[in-house]
Amino acid sequence: MVDITDPKPTKKAASRRDFLKAGLLGGAAVAASAGAARAAGDPLITEIQDWNRYLGEGVDVAPYGKPSEFEANVVRRNVPWLTADPVSSINFTPLHELDGIITPNGLCFERHHGGTAIINPADHRLMINGLVDTPLVFTMEDLKRFPRENRVYFLECAANGGMEWRGAQLNGCQFTHGMIHCVVYTGVPLRYLLEEAGVKTNGKWLLAEGADASAMTRSIPMEKALDDCLVAFKMNGEALRPEQGYPLRLCVPGWEGNMWVKWLRRLEVGDEPWAQREETSKYTDLLADGKARRHTWVMDVKSVITSPSPQAPVTHGKGPLVITGLAWSGNGTIKRVDVTLDGGRTWQTARLDGPSLPKALHRFYLDINWDGSELLLQSRAMDDQGLVQPTKNELRLARGENSIYHNNGIQTWHVNNDGVVENVEVS
Amino acid sequence: MLKFPKSAAFAVLALATLSSPSLAEGDADAGQKVFKKCAACHAVGEGAKHKVGPELNEIFGRAAGSAEGYKYSKAMIEAGDAGLVWDAATLGEYLTNPKGMIKGTKMAFAGLKKDDEVANVLAYLRTFSQEAAAAPAAAETGEAPVETAAAAAPPEPAPAADMVVEKSQGAFGLGRKALPEEIAAWDIDIRPDGTGLPEGSGTVAQGEPIYTDNCAVCHGDFGEGAGRWPVLAGGQDTLRNDRPEKTIGSYWPYLSTVFDYVRRAMPFGNARSMSDDDVYALTAYLLYLNDVVDDEEFELSKENFASVRLPNEANFIADGRADEPHYAKSVEPCMTDCKPGPVEITARAQVIDVTPEGEGDENSGGSID
Numbered sequence: 001m002v003d004i005t006d007p008k009p010t011k012k013a014a015s016r017r018d019f020l021k022a023g024l025l026g027g028a029a030v031a032a033s034a035g036a037a038r039a040a041g042d043p044l045i046t047e048i049q050d051w052n053r054y055l056g057e058g059v060d061v062a063p064y065g066k067p068s069e070f071e072a073n074v075v076r077r078n079v080p081w082l083t084a085d086p087v088s089s090i091n092f093t094p095l096h097e098l099d100g101i102i103t104p105n106g107l108c109f110e111r112h113h114g115g116t117a118i119i120n121p122a123d124h125r126l127m128i129n130g131l132v133d134t135p136l137v138f139t140m141e142d143l144k145r146f147p148r149e150n151r152v153y154f155l156e157c158a159a160n161g162g163m164e165w166r167g168a169q170l171n172g173c174q175f176t177h178g179m180i181h182c183v184v185y186t187g188v189p190l191r192y193l194l195e196e197a198g199v200k201t202n203g204k205w206l207l208a209e210g211a212d213a214s215a216m217t218r219s220i221p222m223e224k225a226l227d228d229c230l231v232a233f234k235m236n237g238e239a240l241r242p243e244q245g246y247p248l249r250l251c252v253p254g255w256e257g258n259m260w261v262k263w264l265r266r267l268e269v270g271d272e273p274w275a276q277r278e279e280t281s282k283y284t285d286l287l288a289d290g291k292a293r294r295h296t297w298v299m300d301v302k303s304v305i306t307s308p309s310p311q312a313p314v315t316h317g318k319g320p321l322v323i324t325g326l327a328w329s330g331n332g333t334i335k336r337v338d339v340t341l342d343g344g345r346t347w348q349t350a351r352l353d354g355p356s357l358p359k360a361l362h363r364f365y366l367d368i369n370w371d372g373s374e375l376l377l378q379s380r381a382m383d384d385q386g387l388v389q390p391t392k393n394e395l396r397l398a399r400g401e402n403s404i405y406h407n408n409g410i411q412t413w414h415v416n417n418d419g420v421v422e423n424v425e426v427s
Numbered sequence: 428m429l430k431f432p433k434s435a436a437f438a439v440l441a442l443a444t445l446s447s448p449s450l451a452e453g454d455a456d457a458g459q460k461v462f463k464k465c466a467a468c469h470a471v472g473e474g475a476k477h478k479v480g481p482e483l484n485e486i487f488g489r490a491a492g493s494a495e496g497y498k499y500s501k502a503m504i505e506a507g508d509a510g511l512v513w514d515a516a517t518l519g520e521y522l523t524n525p526k527g528m529i530k531g532t533k534m535a536f537a538g539l540k541k542d543d544e545v546a547n548v549l550a551y552l553r554t555f556s557q558e559a560a561a562a563p564a565a566a567e568t569g570e571a572p573v574e575t576a577a578a579a580a581p582p583e584p585a586p587a588a589d590m591v592v593e594k595s596q597g598a599f600g601l602g603r604k605a606l607p608e609e610i611a612a613w614d615i616d617i618r619p620d621g622t623g624l625p626e627g628s629g630t631v632a633q634g635e636p637i638y639t640d641n642c643a644v645c646h647g648d649f650g651e652g653a654g655r656w657p658v659l660a661g662g663q664d665t666l667r668n669d670r671p672e673k674t675i676g677s678y679w680p681y682l683s684t685v686f687d688y689v690r691r692a693m694p695f696g697n698a699r700s701m702s703d704d705d706v707y708a709l710t711a712y713l714l715y716l717n718d719v720v721d722d723e724e725f726e727l728s729k730e731n732f733a734s735v736r737l738p739n740e741a742n743f744i745a746d747g748r749a750d751e752p753h754y755a756k757s758v759e760p761c762m763t764d765c766k767p768g769p770v771e772i773t774a775r776a777q778v779i780d781v782t783p784e785g786e787g788d789e790n791s792g793g794s795i796d
Contacts, residue, residue: 079783084645084655085479088695114692115478127605129614134596135605142601167774171782196597207616213698215691217616266613275619275681277688281673284743290666292678296746310776338760343770347762376770380760388760390753398751402671406748414772423776427766 073097076107079175082163088113088214090157092178095304095326096312101152101354101361103181105236110243111157111179114213117263121247124211126193126231130269133198140247143231146188151230151253152360154328156180156299158256158283161407165396168412168423173309176411176423180328182361185251187232190225193267203269207276208250211265218259219273220252224297228253228359231264254330254359255297256405258283288400301389302408303327303337303364303381314370314419321370323350327362329383334362336382341368343376343412343426344391350379375415376426392425453543458551461544464640467696468536471555478696480534486513487556491529502531518552519545535653536644615690619681621733628728629708631715635723637705638712641694650674650716660716663738676717680740682732686710 040046067074078091090111093103110116121140129135157179163169170176194206199222206225210216220229230251233240240246245262252259258278273279273295285293305325308314314321327334333356338347350364364379381389392409414424462471468479475482481494492499492507499507506529511517522545525534539545593604617623639648647653650660662672671677675685690706692698701709711727714720719737727735748754776782 077783079781081655081781081783084657114695114698127609127613129605129610135610136595136597136602137605137609138602145601146599168776169781171776175782192599196595196599196602198597209613209616213692213696215698217691268614268616270618272618272620274616274687275684276616277684277692280680280684280743281675281678281688286666286671286673286678288667291742291744292666293746293748294743296748298748300748310782338762343766345764345766345770347760347765376772382760387754390751394751394753398753414775424772425774427771427773 071097074107076109076178077174079163079170088115090159090179092174093181094174094311095178095180095306096173096309098306099324099363101182101326101363102236103183105183105238105241105244108155108181108183108235108241108244109157109179111257112212112214112243112262113216116243117210117212118242119211119247119263124247124263125265126248127266128193128197128269129266130207131200131203131271132194132269133200136193136197138193140233143188143193143233143248146192148186148188149230150184150186151228151251152182152184152355152357153251153253154180154182154299154359154361155251155257155260156302156328156330158258158296158299158405161409162404164392164409165401165403165407168425171423172311173304173306173411173413174311177304177306177326179257180326180361182328183235184237185230185232186234186237187230187251190229190231190250190267191227193231194225194269197269199269202271205270205273207266207268207270207274208259208261208264209266209268210245210261211263216258216261216278217274217276218261218278219276220259222269224252224255252297254299254332256283256299259297283405285399285403285405287403296406299328299330300406300408301327301329301331301334301381301383301387303334303379303389304411305339305377305379305413308377308415308419308421309413310421310423313421314415317419318370318372321368323366323368323377325350325364325379327352327364327379327381328360329381329385329387330359331387332358332384334381335384335386337362337364338380338382339364339366340378340380341375344378344410347380372417374417375413376424377413377415378410380410453546453548453550455547455550455554457543458547458549461539461548462551463697463700464539464644465536465548467641467644467694468534471552483552484555485557486518486552487515489513491517500531500533502529503533515549518549522548535656615687617683617687619683619733621683621729624683624686624729624732625703626729627703627707628726629704629706629711630724630726631708631711631720632723633704634708634710634712634715637701637708641701642709645695650713659713663718666739666742674717675713676719676738678739679737680743682710682714682735682737685713686732 074094074097076091076093078086078089080086083089091109093107093109098104098107124140126138126143127135160179161176164176204222206220206222208218208220230253232249232251233247235241235244240249245264248264250259250261250264279294283296285296287293303325305323306312307322307324323339325337327337334352337350337352339350340347348366350366352362352364354363356362389408389410392407395407395409412424412426414422416422465480465483469481469483470476470478471483475484477494477497481497481499489512490507491511491513492503492505521528522539524538525532525536539548594600595602595604615623643653645653645656646659647656650658652658658672658674660674660676662674662677665672665677679685686706689709690699690701690703694700707727711720711725714727714735715723715725719735
């Protein structure tokens with residue numbers, strides 16, 4: 001971005017108003033003595049910059065802060081041809097622009113089936129009914145009086161990568177892998193709420209239901225519900241965003257995103273699963289022989305290099321290059337990530353950095369000295385159960401190409417001599 | 428194979444006999460009912476927002492394609508730029524034959540078939556247009572179509588003062604006992620064995636007009652799906668094909684899911700608006716469209732429901748991922764000389780080029796879900 005031959009804007013006797021206007025125009029530069037400045041060094045250093053002289057905005061200009069205007073391209077994006085209508089559609093987290101393991105709230109991908117429900121928390125109710133001693137209704141106020149926990153979890157849509165079964169399709173890790181986010185949730189262990197109602201001994205299943213226009217429902221086995229599920233009202237410290245289920249959502253750690261019912265309004269205890277639309281017509285995995293797997297809940301061990309990637313090409317030429325990416329597993333923590341530069345002939349173990357939490361994203365780095373030659377980049381994750389991320393071809397061999405869901409195959413990025421990156425598949 | 432060719436012929440006839448698009452005085456109350464056909468896609472009244480289609484407040488006198496914040500088709504914007512303003516005549520023409528009037532409009536609606544329906548829905552819309560000098564009071568009471576049906580309305584937002592509130596008996600004593608009426612209002616799920624089914628019944632023949640009026644705009648007259656809206660019928664014996672078509676008849680394991688889902692979520696944008704008998708009739712009609720039943724007089728009811736089986740039930744199996752060879756072998760992954768020779772590129776995304784870049788969204792490379 002910073003080009004030292006760029007002439008610097010000069011503003012003689014600029015008023016504050018002029019300054020703001022120019023700022024909005026962003027880099028609309030007035031020609032100055034660029035040549036002289038170049039000889040004398042970087043004018044961004046040798047000359048006093050406007051932001052170094054004139055006062056900036058006061059504290060209350062943005063009561064709720066926003067990212068810098070120079071980050072305007074860091075946004076969720078959708079793929080319009082995937083679905084008939086944006087009211088029942090999906091968009092994708094810009095993974096290629098992010099670092100660390102936490103996804104900012106405004107960038108968490110969205111998937112809803114009947115649009116974003118807008119619910120005043122004072123009007124929200126959570127009901128527990130079915131095979132319980134006492135069917136109960138909670139207000140949000142009631143829920144906030146139970147003991148809470150804070151947990152970092154990834155949430156991945158089972159269809160993440162679903163478009164790639166037939167071969168490399170979408171040129172960007174935002175699109176191939178962006179149906180995932182990872183935040184810290186604050187909520188009440190589901191166990192406390194179920195115990196409050198008293199689950200009967202034949203209560204083996206739980207139906208979770210949303211309050212939105214699709215009244216989304218999923219069956220969850222009771223062991224999972226009593227194990228680590230949370231009923232969450234906060235993400236990254238603040239209230240859930242409306243598109244993430246405000247005021248209340250279910251967290252089903254390590255399991256497919258569709259089960260994390262948003263706008264959670266009802267939990268029913270039963271003795272058998274309900275075979276709802278989202279666990280029959282959808283979220284079942286069709287195999288080549290015409291059979292379909294159901295109840296494929298766990299998200300498998302997976303990783304992807306987020307930079308370089310098609311939307312994050314190498315712009316700096318040869319020399320030090322940071323290769324970075326994300327790894328995760330619905331089984332627990334990530335034990336190791338290996339990276340190859342030559343399409344899988346030789347591998348080296350990457351450096352994991354940052355917290356390593358079960359069922360959360362892990363960040364990895366491989367710092368190399370790029371000689372400018374072509375690269376075929378891949379990452380391969382291994383989790384603490386010893387499960388290793390398979391190749392796309394291994395998955396196709398086992399399942400065919402029409403499973404849609406649970407594509408955790410190894411991703412390949414081709415980096416050419418100019419640093420341009422493309423989504424490819426290799427022999 | 429045409430299902431109910433009778434009604435298709437009728438539609439053509441009705442269109443042909445339409446006299447003039449500018450219509451006589453309509454009845455706003457009757458129009459409110461007609462608007463149910465629009466409510467899946469449009470909102471009108473106080474606080475109305477854009478849905479699948481733009482909000483329709485102040486539509487009389489509004490230039491076509493001009494509602495702020497709504498993404499129109501190119502065709503609609505061009506029509507507006509060319510001077511098309513909505514009034515009784517232009518609306519009448521558009522609503523009887525949307526694609527005929529504006530080629531390329533993205534309103535996936537076949538058109539109203541009856542003169543009086545058009546007149547009535549216009550009278551209703553007029554009550555939300557200042558320009559048309561309607562009683563302003565009407566605008567305030569006109570929210571009904573944007574809300575869910577009163578029949579299925581959830582309990583009062585806050586418990587009424589005189590409601591008997593029984594505290595929870597649990598360890599924390601938080602929450603209160605749910606009332607039977609409250610559970611009945613929300614607990615509408617149905618299981619494959621029929622548990623949860625309400626009283627009621629409906630036949631294939633009864634389901635056909637209900638489907639045509641409420642579902643066909645999106646799902647097609649025969650469940651074939653209009654545009655990219657979901658396909659509901661057909662696709663038998665395609666599950667092993669290169670491009671399988673998964674429908675109720677070809678894929679779904681249980682009929683209970685059809686009843687449950689239609690009742691809770693359809694029609695899209697106007698959920699919980701069908702009576703239980705309507706849902707029985709629609710479910711029967713969907714069985715007919717999928718060739719699971721072939722008798723138009725077939726009646727589906729609470730009593731015979733669980734006896735109807737869908738053809739693909741036996742093909743659902745347990746999660747077998749752990750047994751796949753790549754997981755089962757559980758060996759240390761290879762680190763060096765893992766492939767015999769230099770690696771070749773076998774496929775490239777740029778060849779397919781379906782990545783969105785601002786405009787140009789008409790690609791179709793597959794679908795999620």
